[in-house]
Amino acid sequence: xxxxxxxxxxxxxxxxxxxxxxxxxxxxxxxxxxxxxxxxxxxxxxxxxxxxxxxxxxxxxxxxxxxxxxxxxxxxxxxxxxxxxxxxxxxxxxxxxxxxxxxxxxxxxxxxxx
Amino acid sequence: xxxxxxxxxxxxxxxxxxxxxxxxxxxxxxxxxxxxxxxxxxxxxxxxxxxxxxxxxxxxxxxxxxxxxxxxxxxxxxxxxxxxxxxxxxxxxxxxxxxxxxxxxxxxxxx
Numbered sequence: 438x439x440x441x442x443x444x445x446x447x448x449x450x451x452x453x454x455x456x457x458x459x460x461x462x463x464x465x466x467x468x469x470x471x472x473x474x475x476x477x478x479x480x481x482x483x484x485x486x487x488x489x490x491x492x493x494x495x496x497x498x499x500x501x502x503x504x505x506x507x508x509x510x511x512x513x514x515x516x517x518x519x520x521x522x523x524x525x526x527x528x529x530x531x532x533x534x535x536x537x538x539x540x541x542x543x544x545x546x547x548x549x550x551x
Numbered sequence: 552x553x554x555x556x557x558x559x560x561x562x563x564x565x566x567x568x569x570x571x572x573x574x575x576x577x578x579x580x581x582x583x584x585x586x587x588x589x590x591x592x593x594x595x596x597x598x599x600x601x602x603x604x605x606x607x608x609x610x611x612x613x614x615x616x617x618x619x620x621x622x623x624x625x626x627x628x629x630x631x632x633x634x635x636x637x638x639x640x641x642x643x644x645x646x647x648x649x650x651x652x653x654x655x656x657x658x659x660x661x662x
Contacts, residue, residue, distance in 0.1 A: 468648060479652040479653060479654050480639070480652040482650065527593050538582050538584045538599065541596075543593050544593050545592075
């Protein structure tokens, strides 16, 4: 199995829909992250979880709601999104307390908001 | 906030040529990293640098952590078609999990 798996790979939703992105890691890591990648912009950190606890929320709007039920799974619940939220959403994992910045990314979920 | 500026933004090179790209910041970082993102994939770590002045190689890749801790460069020697992708620099300061990414350098290799 690949290290970090994200589903779905592609998602199209209307502004009034509710959907969720899922991430699963098989690397035995205990830190998980959500990043947003928009065209021509740097990757933006959204949330960090360590041992299931949220340790970082980078001023993300409340229409994005993360959930981390255990160290292997991470969700991003989406509701009433805006067209400017269309982007590639990347999940990553790492060893909590491991080498700084060494992240293992999934392939991303490409989100389009109509 | 902290910003990392990469140059060039994009480049076309002939297969076999060497490539050099840079990353600069107005802020100090304690760790510098280089990632590569292939089309349709997530970024993959190539090289990590932990000490100012450090020069590290990984196969055809060589990267340096600038002595001022505000810059880094990545060199790729004898480029091949699979080097195509977007290369991101990244820096870590303060909280070890707060990674700041650069804007990326898009590399295209002409066979």
